[in-house]
Amino acid sequence: MTKTPAKPAPKKRKKRAAPTLGPEKTARLFAALAEDRPAPKTELEYHNPYTLVVAVALSAQATDVGVNKATKKLFKVADTPEKMLELGEEGVAEHIKTIGLWRNKAKNVIALSQLLVDEYGGKVPETREELTKLPGVGRKTANVVLNEAFGHETIAVDTHIFRVSNRTGLAPGKTPDEVEAQLERVTPDEFRKGAHHWLILHGRYVCTARKPKCWDCVIADICKFKDKTPDPARKAKTSDLGPKGP
Incomplete structure (x- = not known):
């Protein structure tokens, strides 16, 4: 009895990284973050x-x-x-x-x-x-x-910067090293010194892991994150109106 040859397993499609924002939107993103936090710095306390x-x-x-x-x-x-x-x-x-x-x-x-x-x-x-x-x-x-x-223009990619870079489409990558390389490539010169702090603070307080505060985000119009979190205050106000109709 002739055996039917087994079908080869389908090739897994490689997930493509989200496209970057492009120079114009990238500059707008950093400008908005810079205006939101004009003097960013580490929150760790140190003497020297x-x-x-x-x-x-x-x-x-x-x-x-x-x-x-x-x-x-x-x-x-x-x-x-x-x-x-x-x-x-x-x-x-x-x-x-x-x-x-x-x-x-x-x-x-x-x-x-x-x-x-x-x-x-x-x-x-x-x-x-x-x-x-x-x-x-x-x-x-x-x-x-x-x-x-x-005062070096370095960017340390932690969990917050990794998340923000991927969610927004600013510098997508599968590893911290990939994200760092992307950020080094796309960050405009005038924002390179503060980029690390702006991104980490934005990820820590606004673009949080579970429920990002998209309604209170200064770069929401630029960000490519699809599942943006709705404003809970507006949702509560709508529910208070009660059911529609007679």
């Missing part, structure tokens, strides 16, 4: 480039509010690598126990402090390559430090 490195490293899988509560006392006693080494791993751990992954983070803080003292004279280096050599410091942390502490 070193404490910024520590704060950003501690913020992985933690909120800025939670990190600030922990570092408020920590930075009063240890705002340099040398002082942090004097405090020791156990001392650091006692200050950051309220932060997720605090044991491993305490080890990294001591290790990066030791490296800064041994190889950089206690000073924070100003290149991404050198920053990412520090324990607990990845590309995202390095970009934040370069932007905030040294």
Whole structure:
């Protein structure tokens, strides 16, 4: 009996990234965000480039509010690598126990402090390559430090920036690295310094993960997100009118 040859499995279609907004709309988007938040900055509290490195490293899988509560006392006693080494791993751990992954983070803080003292004279280096050599410091942390502490035009793609970039069509990508590369390509020169802060703050407070506040969004007319959230106040007002008809 001749067997019927099995049909080849259908090829899965690759999902195409959403098209970018184009230069004119991209410029309008950043202009609107800039007008909405004229002086954007990180919400992490720090005293100098070193404490910024520590704060950003501690913020992985933690909120800025939670990190600030922990570092408020920590930075009063240890705002340099040398002082942090004097405090020791156990001392650091006692200050950051309220932060997720605090044991491993305490080890990294001591290790990066030791490296800064041994190889950089206690000073924070100003290149991404050198920053990412520090324990607990990845590309995202390095970009934040370069932007905030040294004024470099870097963009650190976190979950908020990743979401906003994809939802709006500004810089679609499947990975943070892809989104970063897209943002580097499309962001107009005059907005490059503040782009990181505008996007992260917009994602944190307006373009939130579950229910974006589309009715209160300054770039809603530009954004390509299809399932825009309706204004709950208008919905409530409509429901108060009762059923239509006699």
